[in-house]
Amino acid sequence: MQCDYFDAGLCRSCTLLDRPYPVQVAEKEARVRDLLGERHAPSAWLPTLTGPESGFRNKAKMVVGGTIDEPTLGILDGRGQGVDLRGCGLHTSGIQEALPTLAAFVTRARLLPYDVPRRRGEAKYVHVTESPSGELMVRFVLRSEQALPRLRSELPWLLEALPRVAVVSVNLLPEHKAVLEGTDEIVLTDRETLTMHLGGVDLELRPQSFFQTNTAIAAGLYAQAAEWVDAIDPATVWDLYCGVGGFALHVARPGAGRSSRHAHREVVGIETSEEAVASARGSARRAGLEHVRFAADDATRFATSASTSAEPGSPGTGTAPPELVIVNPPRRGIGATLAGWLEGSGVEHVVYSSCNPVTLASDLDAMPSFDVVAARVFDMFPQTPHLEAMALLRRR
Numbered sequence: 001m002q003c004d005y006f007d008a009g010l011c012r013s014c015t016l017l018d019r020p021y022p023v024q025v026a027e028k029e030a031r032v033r034d035l036l037g038e039r040h041a042p043s044a045w046l047p048t049l050t051g052p053e054s055g056f057r058n059k060a061k062m063v064v065g066g067t068i069d070e071p072t073l074g075i076l077d078g079r080g081q082g083v084d085l086r087g088c089g090l091h092t093s094g095i096q097e098a099l100p101t102l103a104a105f106v107t108r109a110r111l112l113p114y115d116v117p118r119r120r121g122e123a124k125y126v127h128v129t130e131s132p133s134g135e136l137m138v139r140f141v142l143r144s145e146q147a148l149p150r151l152r153s154e155l156p157w158l159l160e161a162l163p164r165v166a167v168v169s170v171n172l173l174p175e176h177k178a179v180l181e182g183t184d185e186i187v188l189t190d191r192e193t194l195t196m197h198l199g200g201v202d203l204e205l206r207p208q209s210f211f212q213t214n215t216a217i218a219a220g221l222y223a224q225a226a227e228w229v230d231a232i233d234p235a236t237v238w239d240l241y242c243g244v245g246g247f248a249l250h251v252a253r254p255g256a257g258r259s260s261r262h263a264h265r266e267v268v269g270i271e272t273s274e275e276a277v278a279s280a281r282g283s284a285r286r287a288g289l290e291h292v293r294f295a296a297d298d299a300t301r302f303a304t305s306a307s308t309s310a311e312p313g314s315p316g317t318g319t320a321p322p323e324l325v326i327v328n329p330p331r332r333g334i335g336a337t338l339a340g341w342l343e344g345s346g347v348e349h350v351v352y353s354s355c356n357p358v359t360l361a362s363d364l365d366a367m368p369s370f371d372v373v374a375a376r377v378f379d380m381f382p383q384t385p386h387l388e389a390m391a392l393l394r395r396r
């Protein structure tokens with residue numbers, strides 16, 4: 001991928017940009033193999049799933065800089081001044097097309113860009129997410145509600161200029177700190193969710209919920225998990241760190257691709273974000289999936305408080321350990337307590353999807369009773385060293 005910003009030294013975020021794409025992929029595979037080592041070598045390495053090497057990011061998180069009349073949407077340089085990256089080639093084409101109109105909106109609504117060195121101004125970030133059908137969710141991260149009336153009064157202009165915008169919200173971040181959003185969200189449109197349709201499943205995404213960065217690779221990830229789960233055919237599954245329910249909803253219908261012993265599959269999704277849980281419940285309801293439930297809880301707390309006296313997968317107990325657990329934690333991994341609980345539980349299979357192979361390997365070290373049956377790298381983040389790796393574990 002060629003990038004003018006990179007060539008001009010304006011942005012160095014894509015640290016692998018000067019490596020040919022096949023070399024990037026080979027290096028990522030080698031890194032995961034190396035970290036898993038002999039002790040966790042899978043019986044089968046599946047070929048890495050790759051997608052487009054540009055135009056794949058479904059979410060842009062742009063810092064607002066510059067002035068009201070000439071705003072920049074991009075990053076800040078070393079002096080805290082805005083660098084405009086609206087043409088960043090990692091973003092989907094729909095996001096790239098929308099960014100100039102969003103910059104014009106900053107000017108129309110007189111949103112003063114936040115000046116980090118002087119701690120003055122209102123507009124901190126613009127976040128844009130594009131759904132597979134081309135709809136957009138736009139979030140303005142502001143320091144306060146001061147500019148809200150102007151933003152509301154210019155909103156009809158924005159919705160006319162960008163008819164694909166389905167959801168607009170304001171997120172409030174009053175503190176001067178290096179985070180991308182605050183906790184308070186004010187939705188300005190009738191629609192509150194963006195529908196992410198993948199693999200035959202509609203995932204409803206609310207403004208503050210996590211979604212996998214690369215839609216094509218996310219679809220492959222969920223399809224792979226569903227294939228493994230269907231081959232094992234468990235009656236009961238937990239999806240820990242479930243977000244808006246991507247894994248849970250993809251594995252909820254037993255035997256989508258093959259025959260199953262079960263009329264339905266009991267699935268429980270656990271996630272700390274109440275907003276993501278609300279989205280997941282809405283998606284399950286709309287899909288008519290009555291045997292899938294979601295709860296807002298800490299994954300470790302939920303698992304460790306499950307009844308270990310009940311047989312794994314015993315129907316109707318609700319809190320008995322399931323036959324199969326899916327985990328997809330943040331970069332820090334599942335940690336010693338949850339890994340230790342899985343090790344000592346009666347759970348037969350684990351599907352571990354990880355965005356950090358270092359913590360994947362250390363978590364596997366804490367689960368010596370499991371063999372890695374199969375593993376696969378998913379190139380979710382081309383041009384950067386980041387990757388997703390998923391492993392199917394079976395109790396020995």
Ligand SMILES: C[S@@+](CC[C@H](N)C(=O)[O-])C[C@H]1O[C@@H](n2cnc3c(N)ncnc32)[C@H](O)[C@@H]1O
Pocket residue numbers: 210211212240241242243244245246247270271272273276297298299300328329330355
């Ligand atoms: C890598 S994301 C995975 C989301 C989801 N599986 C998906 O495919 O979109 C990790 C998720 O874990 C959630 N999370 C973070 N800490 C958690 C915890 N202690 N217990 C449960 N969920 C947690 C985050 O809110 C986030 O949604």
